[in-house]
Amino acid sequence: MTVASLGYVGLSMQDPSAWNEYGNNILGLMTAADSSAERVLLRMDDHPYRLFVEHGDEDKLISTGWEFADSGAFEAVIANMQAAGVDVHRGDAEGAALRCVTEYAVTVDPSGNPVEVYYGRTNLQDDFVSPLGVDSFVTGDMGMGHVVIPAPNQDQTHEFYKTAMGFGDSDELILPPPAEGAPEMRILFMHAANQRHHSLGLFNFPSPTGIVHMIFEVPDIDTVGACLDRANAADVPMMASLGRHENDNALSFYMFGPGGIGVEYGCEGKLIDYKNYQATKSTLGDIWGHDYAPPVTE
Ligand SMILES: [Fe+2]
CATH class of the missing domain: 3.10.180.10 (2,3-Dihydroxybiphenyl 1,2-Dioxygenase, domain 1)
Incomplete structure (x- = not known):
């Protein structure tokens, strides 16, 4: 059981549109088709998004999504957390759909940082095209x-x-x-x-x-x-x-x-x-x- 990679990051922002503009015009990220004013979705590659920015009262990190290879690895990490006495909650179908994953679970680390684990992210068929012509991101x-x-x-x-x-x-x-x-x-x-x-x-x-x-x-x-x-x-x-x-x-x-x-x-x-x-x-x-x-x- 090993974590595969950093899949996505989520921010809470008083003004999500500022991140949409910064993401597009400074970083060269692409706004996903199903992005909205309340939940900005920014793409770097063929994933549905790599960064989401939700409207909230504070400007802060609210999610780090860690990818696991498959259902077996996902179940193993949950079992490991439970064995270590960590309070981990399985997400529901609605939350999984929002994240474009098969299953996910959430917890916090011992410093209080938000942690999400998941497997089975659905990738898009349409190509990533940076609005600034950035060829690609290393992902x-x-x-x-x-x-x-x-x-x-x-x-x-x-x-x-x-x-x-x-x-x-x-x-x-x-x-x-x-x-x-x-x-x-x-x-x-x-x-x-x-x-x-x-x-x-x-x-x-x-x-x-x-x-x-x-x-x-x-x-x-x-x-x-x-x-x-x-x-x-x-x-x-x-x-x-x-x-x-x-x-x-x-x-x-x-x-x-x-x-x-x-x-x-x-x-x-x-x-x-x-x-x-x-x-x-x-x-x-x-x-x-x-x-x-x-x-x-x-
Ligand atoms: Fe760094």
Whole structure:
């Protein structure tokens, strides 16, 4: 039993239309045909959507959808959660239809983050066509990308994802405290059953939006650069400058999407063969760049 990939992400947003516009005009995502003003559905590939943005009172992460290969793997993860004493609820047919999956279940991790598990997502027959001409996003078997989420209860949260969900360890990154007197920053990077270096990161600090960032990965640096130009032209607030990560080699920049959601846009993420992989420990986040801007406080 191992988690296959990150299938979808869901946000609650006071103004979902802001994400529709940002998704189309900055990221190059495609609005799904059955998207609505109350529930914006954004596509990256042949999935019915990879990001949904629902109308709500707060701007925050409300869902991470983790894909499992089949009914057997799905039942195994539920059994694992129950054995670990985790309260997991099976979704109904209506919820499954909304997610375009055969079956799903919901729970929260030990840091209070929302978690959904599912199998059997129905993919579309019509092609993904980016409104900005982005050729493709790096998805497929590797899922939609990765999320880094707040995990103040970090060790227990790590254990949950490892033991109950079947993630493997990729890298433990320790960075200096963000401010005098604060603890060190520690990010635990974990992989699913695909070649992406990490599908999940657990950060030992809280985040007001419930998410530290998610990545949209594209095939090449020119596509990253074009997005950076669009973001700058539209005065999208920047979170970190262009740079290259040490652990997954991704070349990327970070911005704040609508509602202050952290968005990484990058390319060249390393592909790993996990058969003989030894998890690493590192103290260097970046080979170059990624100068972090102070948080936006508007
Ligand atoms: Fe990232």
